[in-house]
Amino acid sequence: MKNGQSKIRLIDGEGGRATSRLIRDLFLKHFDNPLLSKLNDSAVANIKSSRIAFTTDGFVIDPLEFPGGNIGKLAICGTVNDLAASGSKPIMLSASFILEEGFEISILERIVEKMAQTATEADVAIVCGDTKVVQKGKGDGIYITTSGVGILPENVSIDPENIREGDVIIVSGPIAQHASAIIALRENLKTNPPLESDCAPLSAMVQLAIETVSEIRAMRDPTRGGLGGILLELASQSGTKFILDEKSIPVENVVRNICELFGYDPLFMACEGRMAFVVSERMASRLLKIISNDPYGHGANIIGRVEKGEGVILETKSGGRRKLAQPEGSPLPRIC
Incomplete structure (x- = not known):
């Protein structure tokens, strides 16, 4: 001043x-x-x-x-x-x-x-x-x-109602980093490597994806409620069932350790610089390449598929299957 x-x-x-x-x-x-x-x-x-x-x-x-x-x-x-x-x-x-x-x-x-x-x-x-x-x-x-x-361009229609059986689910990078960074700061935890929030503007990445890849059905940024929360919403809104492969969901080791220490599920922890996409199977590889080439898309991966049915099912690393349920509230207050 x-x-x-x-x-x-x-x-x-x-x-x-x-x-x-x-x-x-x-x-x-x-x-x-x-x-x-x-x-x-x-x-x-x-x-x-x-x-x-x-x-x-x-x-x-x-x-x-x-x-x-x-x-x-x-x-x-x-x-x-x-x-x-x-x-x-x-x-x-x-x-x-x-x-x-x-x-x-x-x-x-x-x-x-x-x-x-x-x-x-x-x-x-x-x-x-x-x-x-x-x-x-x-x-x-x-x-x-x-x-x-x-x-919004006239030829663009991004809506959960477009999701159909056979589509593929992609996330643009490792999840739960924002929430974990806030936990580490609140609890005065020193991590190696140092943990930073994933907070980032994704408009350039998304615009390039829309302009070069057809058949993107829906997108969501997994903030409060995390990736699990927005996928439960999309499955409900589209009247389909999402099958997730736990091994394919990117989670950094330091984030996983923090979640295990405090009893949190990284699937329901907030991100602030990630985007989840539902896209047709035939365009999934092309979309993944575009996302991965973006500075904010490192670690992007295909994490699941869409089937007939309802709800979200996690195929666990141990070979089991777990039905996801929306938590009553956020495990962390004032995360954003």
Whole structure:
């Protein structure tokens, strides 16, 4: 801040000169673009398509900063990846901040800077936003809500209703890394190698996949509820049965060790930089190659198939079969 201010004050959220100064000296400094710089109540843009995707998400993660990112990067990735999973190309976001009185400006700047860097990487503009401040003790530093708009090509149909018997299930990389990184940080665990969140924007990977591979039936990013949670949803929505091969599901050894130590199932642990695809069998190898060549697709693998029936069955390493069930809730609060 140009005035040397080091902490958030209540007046910074009350709409006067202090709010204008915070917006100008911090948010515009990092987010500036022609739509946002007008500082109108709404951003007005021409969208050359009649089909759009729209999503919104709130972020309350604790701790705010973690290996591989912070709440700001998480907010951009979460919204961008939700849009990408619909088959749309993300084009613009809004960002709303609830700040607690006394919150360190230096931490806020790191968060905003990371948001700007991630938005640039994802080729998406932050075009509008809002800031409110609550009394000290009435918040928890910072909460962020982001909403996003994406353009959906006319010839793209990504929907669980497209899933059919014989299709193949692919995941774009090792699962449960985000949740495990947060556990390690909360419990002060030192891992070798050091464990980082998988938090990443996947829009470029997904757009290339859509443009070059036909017969992608459905996609989901396995955040809260993990890979198991979103596959249970897809199987239910499509009226089919998913058969998973446990040996083929990529899980890093350090992640597996953390899950075993605390009694968690990596299938239901959050990812923040992974995408699950259901694709026709004949196009599966081509899709896997495209994903694997992406910087965020290392470790991608075919993990299962679609059959007639219902539910999700895990074929275990020991040769058994286990029917997956959705947990009552997340094993870890405030994971995103």
